[in-house]
Amino acid sequence: MLTLSEVRTIAGTLAVRGTARLLAEAGDLVCAIESPRYQENPYPLYERIRAKGPIYKAPSGAYALTSHAHCSSALREPKLGVRTTTGKLIGESTNALADTFVSLDQPDHGRLRKVAAPAFRPKLMRQMRDGIEATTHRLLDRLGTEFDLMRDFAAPLPIAVISDLLGIPPADRTRFAHYGQVVGRAFDGLGNSAQLRVYKAAVADLQELFTRLMAERRTDPGDDVISLLVTAETDEKITADELIATCRLLLIAGFETTVNLIGNAVVLFDQHPEQWELLREQPDLAPGAVEEVLRFESPLPLIYRHPHEPFEIGGHTIPVNRGVVFITAAANRDPEVFPDPHRFDITRPEAVEHLAFGGGAHYCLGAPLSRLEGDVAFRALAERLPGIRVTAPPVRRKSIVIRGFLSVPVAV
Template identity: 50%
Template structure:
């Protein structure tokens, strides 16, 4: 195994070097996956937008920047998240890691009918009445976290507030009794980074460790809920498993998805938003003066600095679109972050304006894979922004924050603030 791992490690290193070399040569699409260029994807999107509506990379995949075209493809039933034979696409990385490190896909990475079946089982947890029922928990947790954070001479918005808030909420929703917010945040970083593809053995090991720990956690909870059901989501899914509506492995992966997706997007939504406010203090003053602008502020953050920058689809037949021939199973990367800055849809798109009337972004995707947890993320971010605006006179970072070294997920490593 060690020899096999060493060989794979060497191949992954070569692969990273190739991506970087292509990026350094000026390939804009490769730059989205390579440091230091990926820290500023918006300048790359602008250059891509000046060209054809669909750009083909040297790696053979196709990229789309326009809002209208991204939306059309997301809703087009000819496009799927997996290939005709059910394989998940790899954009800039080959499936080089040993089988022992492979991760079972969640329903987010499945097509109909499995996606439809599993999504339907999870949907009741995110009904309008359920979402409204979480309001008290979100408000209480928000105030408790802010009390502790603001009592310090300085605090890290990401680790002291933005991540612990949605972790606490989704853990209660799932019925997880004891929550280690720092540990769960590590799980989120490991699984979130995997959306870019596995690019090193170190990353593969972290991913496997996170997956194994989550499987153990949820395995124990599933056994407990089998004996003593409760009002939580896991109990409902265990009941569905008992009637043959999903397998135990599907139950485990669905729990993992609900946990990680339940806090990764919201944590980065809050973090990205506060960094945007730090760069646009006039907008912070507007929010403080009128807290009712909070819902619009959430939508503007999602448009302006989307936590999810891209998604991908594969046509199950040959498709002609915008004069470009897309072969069956070709990889089409939809740049959601670019769609949010499309000047054909948004006036002055690079301006952060929480009163903007046109915020029809694609941050939560569209079509059959529209984010199931979007209403919960909006509720959490709305309450968080109102509380922060009420208690934080200014947003004053102690240093320019660093972005996480990922492409699909856009979020800050930390954001240190002084109350």
């Protein structure tokens, strides 16, 4: 019997991509998650999996969790690792985050997370608000009456915020944004050798940029995250390579997700004009709207884990190293927690219970920052572009890991 990890690892080669497809066609609903057929609207598939029970064991041997209660308790379970007990990670060869702490288990995960965590303290986040507002309004000032929301607003905002956080000098920002985009797109899969070359070149250039900035901050520290990490390096809590990997993690995690929070929101509001009307009339609903967008269209719909010991849950015992997919996007529509779960409602009081930021040891470190960015962006859009509307079908990103759009043509 194949584990999910094996299915996905081998699915990287053409021969077994066919096997995963065959398994999907034979009724393996975990393999079906990867099928392009469900990319536009995966929710009916998630409901089919939910209908099999809260813990679904696929014919391939992989397990999928759809209930909020099981996802939330299992995410907090220390027995479940990101890697297998032999250190294997799903899709490792094209995962730009493979050497970063989101892809590591204890003890390295805890040690490295502790070093980066002070950068996201609530007080620091509050101090960032003015800067984020200024960036948001500067971007909005530049827009014409018709533009691509993703290219001209949703992407530049988080890139600018993460550049400020890391202290990227103005002269390096354009290429920093370019590397972030190239490396982040690798999540969608690297289809050919030309894409792999561009990706490797971007990773190497990013490495060079971070190495230079670290050297500068060692002699001339500032109040940015690279300076904070360099201090930890001097205290020997983090090596130079780990430091560079952490910067890469913050760049990609901070950018690839928040861009889709904003893009998904504009498309959802376009589909639900009464909700947009509500936000326009009451911009103070923005924080609740951020939670509801995260619940309804989670930018990261799936989380993968492997038990390091036999793991008992919901009457099943999941064997060591077996692939477990947390379909958090399904948990976020669990009727036990969210009444009428397929209704988009920015006043929903329980929206904040969503699992879009994961849970447990790997709970999203940047959650306060992306909530802040979302709040500022949604308010500014409602106040300054009340007539915004989608003018042509948005182009969806071809990815199972990231849910969002490549382009959203809009007019204001």
